[in-house]
Amino acid sequence: MIKCPFCQTTHVPNTLFCSECGTYLLEDDRRGTDPLGTEEIRWVGPDDEGGEHLTKQGSGPLSVRLHIGEGGREVEASLTKAIHLGRLDPASDVFPEVDLSEDSGLERGVSRRHARILKREGTVVVEDLGSINGTFINGKRLAPYLPEALHDGDQLQLGKLLIEIELS
Secondary structure (H helix, E strand, O other): OEEOOOOOOEEOOOOOEOOOOOOEOOHHHOOOOOOOOHHHOOOOOOOOOOOOOOOOOOOOOOEEEEEEOOOOEEEEEEOOOOEEEEOOEHHHOEOOOEEOHHHOOOOOOOOOOOEEEEEEOOEEEEEEOOOOOOEEEOOEEOOOOOOEEOOOOOEEEEOOEEEEEEEO
């Protein structure tokens, strides 16, 4: 059996794509992301002010608005399902819900499958999907595949690309 590294669904041997999340399952044919130099992998946003975040009561936020990079491109997405962030690559069958290619994603070290945002038990979380150049929340680097709570006003960083989070 083959286990999907992203959603943990099991499949019969030689399955090409996960039926749940669409992840390419044949490891030897993966295309990588060029890693940044080790001196470049650090938080590039403003220092954390040490402010506390307020959590909303009830079922939690219904959508997330992303303010991406210096250009300030805004993307709003519903939190009814997982939102994958990365770079579009039709050759590898990678189609993230939020494509960061047009935000200089390649140049800033964003992986094709970099991170995902989803809602668990009323809390919005972000999870690094084993990216080469890392995912950060307010300057703190996330461990791969371990969800971390995301709050309104947080600064999310994928590689060297900054994204401001607005929950509603």
